[in-house]
Amino acid sequence: MxxxxxxxxxxxxxxxxxxxxxxxxxxxxxxxxxxxxxxxxxxxxxxxxxxxxxxxxxxxxxxxxxxxxxxxxxxxxxxxxxxxxxxxxxxxxxxxxxxxxxxxxxxxxxxxxxxxxxxxxxxxxxxxxxxxxxxxxxxxxxxxxxxxxxxxxxxxxSLGNTAIFNALCASANLESKEITALRDIFRRKSVPDLESFLI
Missing domain, CATH: 3.30.930.10 (Bira Bifunctional Protein; Domain 2)
Incomplete structure (x- = not known):
């Protein structure tokens, strides 16, 4: 080397x-x-x-x-x-x-x-x-x-509207830590992580 x-x-x-x-x-x-x-x-x-x-x-x-x-x-x-x-x-x-x-x-x-x-x-x-x-x-x-x-x-x-995301998180009563994790999953477009999150 x-x-x-x-x-x-x-x-x-x-x-x-x-x-x-x-x-x-x-x-x-x-x-x-x-x-x-x-x-x-x-x-x-x-x-x-x-x-x-x-x-x-x-x-x-x-x-x-x-x-x-x-x-x-x-x-x-x-x-x-x-x-x-x-x-x-x-x-x-x-x-x-x-x-x-x-x-x-x-x-x-x-x-x-x-x-x-x-x-x-x-x-x-x-x-x-x-x-x-x-x-x-x-x-x-x-x-x-x-x-x-x-x-x-x-x-x-490809455009997204965070208001929709925020409304869905609010309706699901997600905690702040869960919302942060979900945002990161969407940002990375990780289907396996999303499937694990939803289980």
Whole structure:
């Protein structure tokens, strides 16, 4: 085994691939900024409790280690979305609408599937402080514009309404822990876990 070998599922870009990636990254960030989204660069490492936000799937994918300075658990970000929630909570004016965008490498303990990377690039544009239908439409149109910019065609868009999910959970008198588990199952689209949950 060569000392220069990378760990399984960890990738690097060089030459033309690196140039193409950087060009695409710039084009996407320019698109997001043209829509009023502010670029943020979250830290690679944070306290693990703020990184996972009670999500078992994120927790399972997060590398964690003990910080010798604070004696608290730290984590390497495996998903940037919880960090954006923290940034918004810390920096946004109360009752304001905030738009954030980012493109950053993340690190995961395990890949989503056999051929996937454990160090994928995550791009996102997130809108906080406005829950109207216009906000949903804005984010969806921006996502479709992003895919068009990437020359991705033949898109299938699947939309869900969380109000239906919430109403069904309420009618079934599910506890908070059960609702969290069920959300995670639906997010992962795990039929075996859903069958086990329903038994």
């Amino acid at each position: 060569s000392n220069w070998q990378l760990p399984e599922g960890i990738d690097e870009l060089t030459g033309d691939e690196a140039i193409a990636f950087e060009s695409t990254r710039r084009n996407l960030l320019d698109l997001y900024q043209s829509w009023g989204y502010s670029i943020v660069v979250p830290p690679m490492i944070e306290y693990s409790d703020t990184l996972v936000l009670n999500s078992k799937s994120i927790d399972d994918k997060t590398f964690k280690f003990l910080d010798s300075s604070s004696a608290r658990m730290l984590g390497v970000h495996s998903d940037i979305t919880p960090q954006i929630a923290r940034i918004d909570s810390k920096h946004a004016e109360p009752n304001s609408i905030s738009r954030y965008c980012y493109i950053n490498a993340i690190l995961q303990t395990k890949a989503d599937d056999f051929y996937a990377s454990r160090s994928p690039i995550q791009a996102g544009a997130e809108l906080y402080g406005y829950k109207g239908t216009d906000a949903d439409i804005e984010v969806i149109v921006l996502m479709l514009s992003s895919l068009k910019l990437l020359n991705i065609r033949n898109i299938t868009l």
